[in-house]
Amino acid sequence: MALEQVDIKRRLSGVDVPTRRKGLLVTPELCIGCRGCQTACKEWNKLPGDRTVNRGTYENPPDLTPNLFNRIRFVEVGSGDALKWLFISQRCMHCTDAGCMKVCPAPGALYRTDEGAVAFNKDKCIGCKFCVAGCPFNIPRYDEQGRVAKCHLCSDRIAYGLQPACAKTCPTGAIRFGDREELVSYAKNVGFKSLYGMNDLGGLGVLYAFKEKPSYYGLPDKPDFAPTISLWKGILKPLALIGLGGALAAAATHYITVGPKETDEGGEE
Amino acid sequence: MEKRLLQKTTAWERCNHWILALSFIVLFLTGLGFLYQSLNWINTVFGGNHLAKEIHRWGGLVFAISLILTMGNYFAEAVSFTEEDKKWLSSLGGYFSRTEEPPPQGRLNAGQKLFYLVVVLIFGLAISLSGFMLWFFNTSRGLILFAHFLHNLSYIVFAFAVPLHIYLSTAANPGTLRVMTRGTVSAAWAKKHHGKWARDMGVD
Ligand code: HEM
Ligand code: SF4
Ligand code: SF4
Ligand code: SF4
Numbered sequence: 001m002a003l004e005q006v007d008i009k010r011r012l013s014g015v016d017v018p019t020r021r022k023g024l025l026v027t028p029e030l031c032i033g034c035r036g037c038q039t040a041c042k043e044w045n046k047l048p049g050d051r052t053v054n055r056g057t058y059e060n061p062p063d064l065t066p067n068l069f070n071r072i073r074f075v076e077v078g079s080g081d082a083l084k085w086l087f088i089s090q091r092c093m094h095c096t097d098a099g100c101m102k103v104c105p106a107p108g109a110l111y112r113t114d115e116g117a118v119a120f121n122k123d124k125c126i127g128c129k130f131c132v133a134g135c136p137f138n139i140p141r142y143d144e145q146g147r148v149a150k151c152h153l154c155s156d157r158i159a160y161g162l163q164p165a166c167a168k169t170c171p172t173g174a175i176r177f178g179d180r181e182e183l184v185s186y187a188k189n190v191g192f193k194s195l196y197g198m199n200d201l202g203g204l205g206v207l208y209a210f211k212e213k214p215s216y217y218g219l220p221d222k223p224d225f226a227p228t229i230s231l232w233k234g235i236l237k238p239l240a241l242i243g244l245g246g247a248l249a250a251a252a253t254h255y256i257t258v259g260p261k262e263t264d265e266g267g268e269e
Numbered sequence: 270m271e272k273r274l275l276q277k278t279t280a281w282e283r284c285n286h287w288i289l290a291l292s293f294i295v296l297f298l299t300g301l302g303f304l305y306q307s308l309n310w311i312n313t314v315f316g317g318n319h320l321a322k323e324i325h326r327w328g329g330l331v332f333a334i335s336l337i338l339t340m341g342n343y344f345a346e347a348v349s350f351t352e353e354d355k356k357w358l359s360s361l362g363g364y365f366s367r368t369e370e371p372p373p374q375g376r377l378n379a380g381q382k383l384f385y386l387v388v389v390l391i392f393g394l395a396i397s398l399s400g401f402m403l404w405f406f407n408t409s410r411g412l413i414l415f416a417h418f419l420h421n422l423s424y425i426v427f428a429f430a431v432p433l434h435i436y437l438s439t440a441a442n443p444g445t446l447r448v449m450t451r452g453t454v455s456a457a458w459a460k461k462h463h464g465k466w467a468r469d470m471g472v473d
Binding site: 103105106107124126128129130132133138226228229231232236237239240241243244246247248250251254255258259260261262263 | 301303304305306309318319322363364365366367403407408410413414415417418421422424425426428429430431432433436440441442443444455457458461462
């Protein structure tokens, strides 16, 4: 795809997010649980339905699948008259500091689009499943071939100025698409002082207008990828080349200073 | 002095060594291609990331099997720590002096024993086991994270130690490469590098 050839370095590095970044604003209080977004996503991405069983809840399917890039979680909180039903959209957050991209060993399998989305290319994915361990939100899924599948912020729509299928279909504005900065100021205007994802992981592409603590909605209060990933990326990874270079330099230095251990007698091969 | 050749390794030992070394080099290179985006071209040479992944996995199996097999060749000797090993270590093998010579050594010196035990065996097992975890047990997040870390940690140890091993087996000790090519060494080489072993082999 021609689109993919643009500025390939930035797309692969994954961290350099464009300034005019696109994003979504999710407002659970506006969601009526119609799941139009689930259906619209399947339609645009040509994803088949998953066969599920009745678990005694309207929430369906029970989890994200390789054929389900977004899902409304139905969460019951409180009890009796104080019972509340929350509807929360679960999907890829398009993190700035994306754990999935950090650990992916196949460049191009996950890439940053010009709009700041984290998109994927199944042809390049080698199916190692590292990204699922790297993701703080447990988002990536695998198809039957073991290739990655997740929300890509409708990268093939937003690149042409269309809004994502889920946002377009949402009848209440619970999923709102736009310039990330404009979404932030919009949310501030309607009274949300802080947004989930504003600064987490360098800023999420998907912002949540929460009235309570994130954990109330079933999201981590302080999302972060595993500490071993930072340790690996920050220390182990550079050390591999430094170690190799250091060993070669040490060997060369030894050879020209102390020198080899020659066998005294000449007749040596 | 008579031109005598002493047999230091068996043909089996040498085959074992080179299968281990060859698989290691393939694993090291494809690993480097996966580790650094800027070095991913290495895996293009191996036929692209998909093929490189298969080569890395099956190469890992070859490496792990040869690794286990080396135990028959070196393990017993490597775990026996002698008086000479102590002296070899305190003189740092004589590698940092032009005059100091460590005392006569057995078939393996302390440095070789340590290289075998610590680098090859311990980190070799760690890198193999974590590799198999990433291959077969990649359904658990915690397991992937643990194995990914261990795999990379062991990789660094090898990235540092193997080039030194190659240097010590070639340029640093002329005549040593024969040990792993022909299997034989001259009596002079044996006396110089493994004096105690040479004596046991009947060279005075
Ligand atoms: C092209 C690369 C390599 C060369 C030229 C090389 C050469 C040699 C030589 C000449 C010896 C015999 C030393 C002696 O007995 O005095 C030896 C021993 C040995 N090599 Fe290698 N080697 C290479 C790669 C490797 C690799 C990759 C491994 C393991 C990952 C390895 C593991 C061993 C072990 C365990 C021994 C037994 C004695 C010792 O610990 O030094 N070698 N090698
Ligand atoms: S939410 Fe997970 S999959 Fe999405 S960008 Fe962040 S780390 Fe990657
Ligand atoms: S499964 Fe695919 S996308 Fe995920 S880390 Fe591995 S190669 Fe990258
Ligand atoms: S942005 Fe597109 S891919 Fe992502 S959940 Fe919405 S419709 Fe699906």
